[in-house]
Amino acid sequence: MSEQLSLGGARSNLFVIPDGAPARNCTSCGAIIYWVRTKADRAMPVDHDGTSHFATCPNAAKHRRKR
Numbered sequence: 661m662s663e664q665l666s667l668g669g670a671r672s673n674l675f676v677i678p679d680g681a682p683a684r685n686c687t688s689c690g691a692i693i694y695w696v697r698t699k700a701d702r703a704m705p706v707d708h709d710g711t712s713h714f715a716t717c718p719n720a721a722k723h724r725r726k727r
């Protein structure tokens with residue numbers, strides 16, 4: 661039961677940055693980001709604190725192409 665609580669949390673979108681994760685600069689805003697693998701095996705840029713960079717990048721709209 662408690663597992664569902666963590667899944668439903670809208671605030672906690674923190675990712676664990678694994679050792680050796682490549683640090684790069686965001687091509688949009690220049691911030692340092694790390695690429696991690698999500699559970700869905702997709703590459704995800706995250707900030708140094710583990711927050712998804714999609715959520716914090718001031719130019720996030722450029723990351724996504726219009727569907």
Ligand SMILES: [Zn+2]
Pocket residue numbers: 686687688689690691713716717718719720
């Ligand atoms: Zn950025």
